[in-house]
Amino acid sequence: MRSKRSRLDQFIAQKLQVSKKAVRLLLLENRVQVDGRICKEVDKQINEFSQILLDGNGLQQHSRQYYMLNKPTGVVSATKDDIHPTALSLLDGIDFELMHIAGRLDLNSTGLLLITNDSQWSQALMAPETKVDKQYLVTLANPIDDSYISAFSDGMYFGYEDITTKPAKLEVVSEFQARVTLQEGKYHQIKRMFGRFRNPVVALHRESIGNILLDNALKQGEYRPLDEVEVLVTESLIET
Structure with missing residues (x-):
């Protein structure tokens, strides 16, 4: 880092x-x-x-830059792509030099993306050892109940990578929705965890990373710079 x-x-x-x-x-x-x-x-x-x-x-004369983007579906979390529009292409008028994405989202997932040119900040923010919470609102194809909570809390073994996920918090929001909070981001982790219940994920929306909450005033595809408080609070979170 x-x-x-x-x-x-x-x-x-x-x-x-x-x-x-x-x-x-x-x-x-x-x-x-x-x-x-x-x-x-x-x-x-x-x-x-x-x-x-x-x-x-x-x-x-580079200066540190930090942005939040409300990512829409159909946009890839990449700097360039030959098929789909990229998250960086939505930042109109921004100098792309050194810019990258802190914490990717799948093509069809939506919500909070952090984009910066500060690699030390972004790597620390997303590293599992810093234990920064990432919160998602998940919509499922089939009904869910409280039995999901302990399975997420206990962690799940993924044989392909030979790993067990760290404990994740699941809150049942409604019959078809749950709020999931985790501190890591394995490949398609949330979709695979719900897959253990044979319950497909219909929509995945990231609401927050650490103390940075997605600005509800931002429509999908819109962005804004992080304010000074958001950057400082996040830096202090990383240092602790």
Whole structure:
């Protein structure tokens, strides 16, 4: 879960297509700024969000970006696809460089997608060891009852991967709906868990990831930036 770190002289040499000797001269002449300060260190460690200027002109000026999208059906959780529209294609006017999806949803699933260029944040958010809850509203083909609760809580063994799922919380919402909360995301996990009851999933809608709730004001296909509180709360959740 590390940022893409490199040495300052290597970055500038590659960016300008010049030798490292030429870069050292630029640094000695006080022409390079890193994060608002003159820098002379050739081995200065930088990442993809370091603000780097040469003679006041930007060589790298990426800023961290975080968005929530209300994903519709028929949209793939990918950066590009030859058949279906992608989640990133719905973010009109956004610079796609470095952007990726934190926590994918299946083609026909809907709800909360988080899209960011901060790989350290997204990987930590989705890692099972950070124990971040993901909550889904699930609509089933057949009636459900309280007997499902203990089966989800106990975990289920998947022979193909030779794994047992971590305990998941299931709340019966209505005869054909349940709210499922889990801290991992195995392949088609929720559909496969209900499959043990021979009860097909008709619709799967993600409502939240950690403390980030899908904004009900967003129609399917709409998005908005995360506000400062959502980002900070999520960062503190990851750190604990």
